[in-house]
Amino acid sequence: MSEQPHLHPLNTGGERGYLRIATEEAFATREQVDIFLRMIRDGTADKGMVSLWGFYAQSPSPRATQIMERLLNLGEQRIADMDATGIDVAILALTSPGVQPILDVEEAKGVARRANELLADACAKYPTRFVGMTAVAPQDPEWSADEIRRGAREWGFKGCQINSHTQGHYLDEPQFDPIFRALVEVDQPLYIHPATLPDSMIGPVLEAGLDGAVFGFGVETGMHLLRLITTGIFDRYPTLQIMVGHMGEALPYWLYRLDYMHQAGVRSQRYERLKPLKKTIAEYMRSNVLITNSGMAWEPAIKFAQEVMGEDRVMYAMDYPYQYEAREVVDMDNMAMNFATKRKFFEDNARRWFKL
Numbered sequence: 001m002s003e004q005p006h007l008h009p010l011n012t013g014g015e016r017g018y019l020r021i022a023t024e025e026a027f028a029t030r031e032q033v034d035i036f037l038r039m040i041r042d043g044t045a046d047k048g049m050v051s052l053w054g055f056y057a058q059s060p061s062p063r064a065t066q067i068m069e070r071l072l073n074l075g076e077q078r079i080a081d082m083d084a085t086g087i088d089v090a091i092l093a094l095t096s097p098g099v100q101p102i103l104d105v106e107e108a109k110g111v112a113r114r115a116n117e118l119l120a121d122a123c124a125k126y127p128t129r130f131v132g133m134t135a136v137a138p139q140d141p142e143w144s145a146d147e148i149r150r151g152a153r154e155w156g157f158k159g160c161q162i163n164s165h166t167q168g169h170y171l172d173e174p175q176f177d178p179i180f181r182a183l184v185e186v187d188q189p190l191y192i193h194p195a196t197l198p199d200s201m202i203g204p205v206l207e208a209g210l211d212g213a214v215f216g217f218g219v220e221t222g223m224h225l226l227r228l229i230t231t232g233i234f235d236r237y238p239t240l241q242i243m244v245g246h247m248g249e250a251l252p253y254w255l256y257r258l259d260y261m262h263q264a265g266v267r268s269q270r271y272e273r274l275k276p277l278k279k280t281i282a283e284y285m286r287s288n289v290l291i292t293n294s295g296m297a298w299e300p301a302i303k304f305a306q307e308v309m310g311e312d313r314v315m316y317a318m319d320y321p322y323q324y325e326a327r328e329v330v331d332m333d334n335m336a337m338n339f340a341t342k343r344k345f346f347e348d349n350a351r352r353w354f355k356l
Contacts, residue, residue: 007330010086016333018343019088021350024193024245024294024317026095027078027122028071029115033057035102048196049101051211070321071095074122078320079129085329087318089128091354092119093161094135097195100166108137112147120155131354132157133191138166141175145182152186158354159188159243163195164224171224172231180237189241189290189353194221194249213246213295213322222249225289226281230262234288235278241353245294245317247301252291252308255282285309290353292317297328299335302345311341315349 012020036053039045045053056064070081074092082090094115102108112135123130134151136144151157160183162171171179171192183190194217197205205216225244234240244251251258258281265274279287286309293302294317305314316332318324335342350356 007326008333010084010326010329012083012086012088014088017339018347020086020316020329020346021089021091021356022082022087022318022320023091023243023292023315023350023354024191025090025092025320026071026322027074027092027119028068028095029111029118030072031114032094032099032111033068033072035107035111039101039103044103046101046196046199047202047206048198048211049097051206052196067321070324074118074130075125079126081320081324082129085318085324085326087320087329089131089350089356090318090320091131091133091158091350092122093133093191093193094119096163096193098135098161098163099137100139100163100195102137102139103167105137105139108139109143112137116147116151116155116157120157123156131356134160136160136162136179138162138169138171138176138179141178145178148179148182148188149186152188157188158356159191161191161193163193164221165195165198168198168200170227172227172233180233180240184237184240187239187355189243191243191245192221192224193245194218218246218249221246222251225249225251226258229281229284229289230277231273232275232277234284238288241288241290243290243292243315243353245292245319247293247296247298247305248285248289248291248309251285251289252305255285255308258282282308286313289313290315290349293332294319295323297325297331299331299337302332302335303337306341306345311344312349312352314345315353316346 037057040050040054099108099112115135119132123132134148134157136147138144148160197216197220205211290313292315
């Protein structure tokens, strides 16, 4: 990251009246990446993995090599990068797509467990700087439920991240219910992070070069959250909190039409899966959904989401190392926003919802 002398100082320690807690920060393990490369070589990877990890894990471009170096570091380099941009605390999760594309379920569980142990060691080494989220293998929902409990009770993790679909299967399917029961039991949030799109969706997006973070990720993840809401996840588990990044994967901006057309669909009985719910989609967004601004350092969008969802439900994230920009931290510091709301955005909301 080049020096930019026009930036105001980005110091840690709260000199602006708040700490900066970054809530969607990624790490990788060498084992995880090597398996992705093996799948690309042997033809078992889907098109999304070939597009995403065929680039990041193999390209000699400066963007790919720098991101790989940073992903694999849970030590002094990461701390130095946080210090350089004034990030006090990073909430860390195994990078997308986690272990979810791995076809051998036992192998997937082993990779997730070892990633959790690695993260637990890093959090123990840097207890004031790192906070962990549990990685799971939804291919085995009961094992994943046990791992969520272990993450909360043995490792001190503060949530669970699942990277959207698991080999084309979505969390509203009944087999995944043990995961939600465990989250409610330990009273921790689920962070639904984007993944590469399944082959059934990716064709026209991939051919246009829009399959990744530029567009495809958000569309697919927003759909995933809507599937959960409209099939009644929050009626079954009213205390459950689900987080999504990237300014809510566009859902706050579509809420009026989402509500109108969802209610019309329920009344028409056009779709078997659309049943009456206790609340509207907008009401669930204000009671059970939390969003981070990962990758979206854009003041108008942040203020709109605060207005629509409530200022207690919007949190700061950097999206390190995929989007590591000092300029963006400065822009967030400089938002025209009252101090109490800005402190909620940077610090208080993360403390509340992750129970820090």
